[in-house]
Amino acid sequence: GAVVSQHPSRVICKSGTSVKIECRSLDFQATTMFWYRQFPKQSLMLMATSNEGSKATYEQGVEKDKFLINHASLTLSTLTVTSAHPEDSSFYICSARGGVNTEAFFGQGTRLTVV
Amino acid sequence: AQKITQTQPGMFVQEKEAVTLDCTYDTSDQSYGLFWYKQPSSGEMIFLIYQGSYDEQNATEGRYSLNFQKARKSANLVISASQLGDSAMYFCAMLFNAGKSTFGDGTTLTVKP
Numbered sequence: 642g643a644v645v646s647q648h649p650s651r652v653i654c655k656s657g658t659s660v661k662i663e664c665r666s667l668d669f670q671a672t673t674m675f676w677y678r679q680f681p682k683q684s685l686m687l688m689a690t691s692n693e694g695s696k697a698t699y700e701q702g703v704e705k706d707k708f709l710i711n712h713a714s715l716t717l718s719t720l721t722v723t724s725a726h727p728e729d730s731s732f733y734i735c736s737a738r739g740g741v742n743t744e745a746f747f748g749q750g751t752r753l754t755v756v
Numbered sequence: 757a758q759k760i761t762q763t764q765p766g767m768f769v770q771e772k773e774a775v776t777l778d779c780t781y782d783t784s785d786q787s788y789g790l791f792w793y794k795q796p797s798s799g800e801m802i803f804l805i806y807q808g809s810y811d812e813q814n815a816t817e818g819r820y821s822l823n824f825q826k827a828r829k830s831a832n833l834v835i836s837a838s839q840l841g842d843s844a845m846y847f848c849a850m851l852f853n854a855g856k857s858t859f860g861d862g863t864t865l866t867v868k869p
Binding site for chain 1: 789791793799800801802803806847851856857858859860861862
């Protein structure tokens with residue numbers, strides 16, 4: 642089946658630094674990628690939707706200057722958490738789909754800890 | 757508005773028995789997709805099963821089946837012959853034409869030996 646690879650799986654960074662998370666579709670072309678954030682014991686929160694070659698669409702309340710999303714190719718999207726703070730510590734998940742109304746496949750997730 | 761409701765925060769089931777996890781949804785779209793995902797304690801989201809809104813037959817995938825009742829707007833997940841490894845959080849999700857998805861709050865399933 643389709644595989645979405647998310648890297649890194651865990652990252653610890655110092656407050657004030659930036660962290661980049663990659664999401665790759667390994668065996669299909671992902672026209673749309675989604676970035677989610679999950680707090681412990683809660684449902685996923687959609688942060689933004691990115692279509693290849695265009696700017697990401699951010700959900701209300703998500704700071705676009707803090708969470709930079711780039712979807713430069715049909716197989717790669719990146720999320721950069723800029724000037725990270727401890728409150729940004731969370732589990733971030735990407736998903737990718739090849740077309741509308743097809744299933745989305747999820748990456749393995751990234752546990753970000755900001756100290 | 758698109759909304760997914762999972763009314764069971766937690767469920768218990770005896771090993772080898774079947775369990776049904778409830779999911780109702782609300783949408784005005786005619787075309788949409790319904791998904792179930794499993795999230796074990798390790799955190800990754802595992803796709804389980806998909807049902808398209810125009811599919812007339814209920815989706816099945818091994819021990820998982822989706823009881824799709826369109827008129828009632830429900831898409832319950834049935835897990836047969838529960839195993840200890842089924843203990844996890846389960847999310848119902850809906851994909852709609854705008855390309856976005858919305859998730860329920862999840863149900864934590866605990867399988868007892």
